Amino acid sequence: xxxxxxxxxxxxxxxxxxxxxxxxxxxxxxxxxxxxxxxxxxxxxxxxxxxxxxxxxxxxxxxxxxxxxxxxxxxxxxxxxxxxxxxxxxxxxxxxxxxxxxxxxxxxxxxxxxxxxxxxxxxxxxxxxxxxxxxxxxxxxxxxxxxxxxxxxxxxxxxxxxxxxxxxxxxxxxxxxxxxxxxxxxxxxxxxxxxxxxxxxxxxxxxxxxxxxxxxxxxxxxxxxxxxxxxxx
Amino acid sequence: xxxxxxxxxxxxxxxxxxxxxxxxxxxxxxxxxxxxxxxxxxxxxxxxxxxxxxxxxxxxxxxxxxxxxxxxxxxxxxxxxxxxxxxxxxxxxxxxxxxxxxxxxxxxxxxxxxxxxxxxxxxxxxxxxxxxxxxxxxxxxxxxxxxxxxxxxxxxxxxxxxxxxxxxxxxxxxxxxxxxxxxxxxxxxxxxxxxxxxxxxxxxxxxxxxxxxxxxxxxxxxxxxxxxxxxxxxxxxxxxxxxxxxxxxxxxxxxxxxxxxxxxxxxxxxxxxxxxxxxxxxxxxxxxxxxxxxxxxxxxxxxxxxxxxxxxxxxxxxxxxxxxxxxxxxxxxxxxxxxxxxxxxxxxxxxxxxxxxxxxxxxxxxxxxxxxxxxxxxxxxxxxxxxxxxxxxxxxxxxxxxxxxxxxxxxxxxxxxxxxxxxxxxxxxxxxxxxxxxxxxxxxxxxxxxxxxxxxxxxxxxxxxxxxxxxxxxxxxxxxxxxxxxxxxxxxxxxxxxxxxxxxxxxxxxxxxxxxxxxxxxxxxxxxxxxxxxxxxxxxxxxxxxxxxxxxxxxxxxxxxxxxxxxxxxxxxxxxxxxxxxxxxxxxx
Numbered sequence: 001x002x003x004x005x006x007x008x009x010x011x012x013x014x015x016x017x018x019x020x021x022x023x024x025x026x027x028x029x030x031x032x033x034x035x036x037x038x039x040x041x042x043x044x045x046x047x048x049x050x051x052x053x054x055x056x057x058x059x060x061x062x063x064x065x066x067x068x069x070x071x072x073x074x075x076x077x078x079x080x081x082x083x084x085x086x087x088x089x090x091x092x093x094x095x096x097x098x099x100x101x102x103x104x105x106x107x108x109x110x111x112x113x114x115x116x117x118x119x120x121x122x123x124x125x126x127x128x129x130x131x132x133x134x135x136x137x138x139x140x141x142x143x144x145x146x147x148x149x150x151x152x153x154x155x156x157x158x159x160x161x162x163x164x165x166x167x168x169x170x171x172x173x174x175x176x177x178x179x180x181x182x183x184x185x186x187x188x189x190x191x192x193x194x195x196x197x198x199x200x201x202x203x204x205x206x207x208x209x210x211x212x213x214x215x216x217x218x219x220x221x222x223x224x225x226x227x228x229x230x231x232x233x
Numbered sequence: 234x235x236x237x238x239x240x241x242x243x244x245x246x247x248x249x250x251x252x253x254x255x256x257x258x259x260x261x262x263x264x265x266x267x268x269x270x271x272x273x274x275x276x277x278x279x280x281x282x283x284x285x286x287x288x289x290x291x292x293x294x295x296x297x298x299x300x301x302x303x304x305x306x307x308x309x310x311x312x313x314x315x316x317x318x319x320x321x322x323x324x325x326x327x328x329x330x331x332x333x334x335x336x337x338x339x340x341x342x343x344x345x346x347x348x349x350x351x352x353x354x355x356x357x358x359x360x361x362x363x364x365x366x367x368x369x370x371x372x373x374x375x376x377x378x379x380x381x382x383x384x385x386x387x388x389x390x391x392x393x394x395x396x397x398x399x400x401x402x403x404x405x406x407x408x409x410x411x412x413x414x415x416x417x418x419x420x421x422x423x424x425x426x427x428x429x430x431x432x433x434x435x436x437x438x439x440x441x442x443x444x445x446x447x448x449x450x451x452x453x454x455x456x457x458x459x460x461x462x463x464x465x466x467x468x469x470x471x472x473x474x475x476x477x478x479x480x481x482x483x484x485x486x487x488x489x490x491x492x493x494x495x496x497x498x499x500x501x502x503x504x505x506x507x508x509x510x511x512x513x514x515x516x517x518x519x520x521x522x523x524x525x526x527x528x529x530x531x532x533x534x535x536x537x538x539x540x541x542x543x544x545x546x547x548x549x550x551x552x553x554x555x556x557x558x559x560x561x562x563x564x565x566x567x568x569x570x571x572x573x574x575x576x577x578x579x580x581x582x583x584x585x586x587x588x589x590x591x592x593x594x595x596x597x598x599x600x601x602x603x604x605x606x607x608x609x610x611x612x613x614x615x616x617x618x619x620x621x622x623x624x625x626x627x628x629x630x631x632x633x634x635x636x637x638x639x640x641x642x643x644x645x646x647x648x649x650x651x652x653x654x655x656x657x658x659x660x661x662x663x664x665x666x667x668x669x670x671x672x673x674x675x676x677x678x679x680x681x682x683x684x685x686x687x688x689x690x691x692x693x694x695x696x697x698x699x700x701x702x703x704x705x706x707x708x709x710x711x712x713x714x715x716x717x718x719x720x721x722x723x724x725x726x727x728x729x730x731x732x733x734x735x736x737x738x739x740x741x742x743x744x745x746x747x748x749x750x751x752x753x754x755x756x757x758x759x760x761x762x763x764x765x766x767x768x769x770x771x772x773x774x775x776x777x778x779x780x781x782x783x784x785x786x787x788x789x790x791x792x793x794x795x796x797x798x799x800x801x802x803x804x805x806x807x808x809x810x811x812x813x814x815x816x817x818x819x820x821x822x
Contacts, residue, residue, distance in 0.1 A: 011738060011740055012740055013738045013739065013740050014738065033570075042743075043692045046690075046734060046735050046736050046744040047735070047736045047738075047744070049741055049742075049743050050743075051273075052450055053273060053277050053279075053449040053450050053451045054277075054279070054281070054282050054449040054450075055449065055450065055485075056282070056485045056486075056566055056569075056570070057565075057566075057569065058281055058282050058374075058377060058562075059273075059276075059277040059278075059279075059281050059282070059449060060276070060277060061273065061274075061277050075569050075570075096420060096740065096741050097740045097741040098741075100741050103274065107274075111388055114389075115385050115388065116336075116337060116382075116385035116386055116388060116389045117335075117336065117337030117382075117385075119335070123335045125331070126331055126347075127330075127331055127334040127335075127340070127347060127348050128334060128335065129345075129346030129347065130342050130346055131342060131344075131346050132341075132342045132343070132344060134342075135339065135340075135341065135342045138339045142339045142371075142378060142381070143374065143377070145276070145281075145377070146274075146276055176337075179337070179339070181337070214565075
């Protein structure tokens, strides 16, 4: 099987502007993932740059825009992709080089929601208790791998990258809001008030469509909104 | 060239997995200034991939205590583990788990609200009795849950992170004091000297020396390479764990929890193979035993599939509900990579390179220790190591599943505790040794020029290294195969000196990072192959066909391999801190 690629290239040291480069791979084994193909291309052209690590969809390094849809290269089967496979960096983020974007704005959003458990009472000598039903509320929230696929697919983020927190950070906010052990609910809800941080979500649901872990940030955002309404009553 | 930028911190931590982040949190809370340097964003570290859980005698499910856990760990180590360190770790385990829970780790729960625990291999009640239920879990994403929570707590504690900085080499003066490290920012290629009163290596293992591995591509033994080049020997590198259940031919890990929850292995004849190798523990024997059993079945023609090159892991009898609740991550992995739902069909598995038991020798305070004249364990001033890159040694010749997350948390914390004491007594930075900086800069800049016209590429050498390690240092070993392996790896170590890369740009140059990683991998390969060749016995994961028995008289000792002087040995610490020693016994599961 031969596969053709069309890949976004930009190295600020040598290129005045980005361009798309054609590549071809011959004799590809059936069933491989896109990452394996990119690694083969890198053997041909060492300058082609992208992040990667675990190769099984848990570290979140190799997020990129694949035929117009954000995803992780390591769990995207090559055979399912229309050719030429067009690969670009995640949209809406500053490009450092080729498929590598500066994720710092994304991490800032994450840090802005205070993504850590807040308990004000003295801790017991053993674990804090949590029933299986309470713990179940965290399923679908704690599994986020911070790949950035959702946030960089969100039109509300593209329009207001500095004001809207984006689906990934809001999913994290929800992860702590829903945690029965957390004691900062009011503070967390207040922190999300105003027209932008949370309420710029217009339920376009691109985030749900692209999440490689099958998570649902839109639902999490909806649950936060419900909690806010309940609090204001 | 412009002067190299310099920063000063109390402590430099290299590596942002569970070990590095646990230490960083403790130190930041103690108001030490901490720099954490990581070549990837912290939550991309390989701790994130740990699945099954973390051992601690909480007794939430079955009766338990730390002393039983200690016995199991020593037996699992095939009596090569240091008993003082193992006692320390098993005693500290429950507290380490409760701390994590307080940090926010979303552990799975039992009906009474306490932390869920599951059965794992090699765990027993009452010193070898019934199966213990000791492994604390967050579904089968325990590493992810722990790593993210630790990173989150470090955000709260305002730890200083240098994300996507690569560490080139340790800096030290002529008397051997470690003074920090030379690192560079991968984003713009600019070097940076980080001066530190104490340096903690927490860089993880070297699983990328093997072709078929569960390990992430970042697991290139960088800290091990740095230690070797700084004159620190590596300990017990011949003991490399092959996990029994990697997806056959692909390498993705299928957690031991799959067997802990009731799954079992079947050979080509449909037989439950572990009944023959471990009549009592069966599929929950320790990993070296299960991996050898699978490898033997395959060698003797009882494998599955067209090529009879794997066995099957059966889970479908557990029911979809249990699989979805307890093993959702590996279910997803199987569906993605095999198109198989383990709730319906068995998973093809085979032994896959997984864990570096050996590493940088440390004591139980995580201080790096080296032989000096007649003392086998003299602390290196200012240098610490914790986690998979270290060899305390709590795993000895074979690590038990669930003890690796425990190791990183207990010894990450122990390192921080000792560092706090060190900082109180050593208030000022020692003067930097400029010749040491120069040497590190030479290594960094070496890849900017290609020494020979016909130097080989990094890719070619890396592929060859992985093939040599797989063929010559796999599950079963013998003298002839190892001798050839030593020759070939020595040649690779020579050939890499002339290797070249085509990309010399400064902006996010991943080709240069891979070249520096290759040097570390080859150093780890050298240590592993040489140590394996020299050890003429079978113990734990080191299985010699030509020396099938354990030889306590000659070999109950740790190997130490250094680049300059080759192999040396030191005794196992058989005396625990407060209880009686567990003397070596035949190891039956």
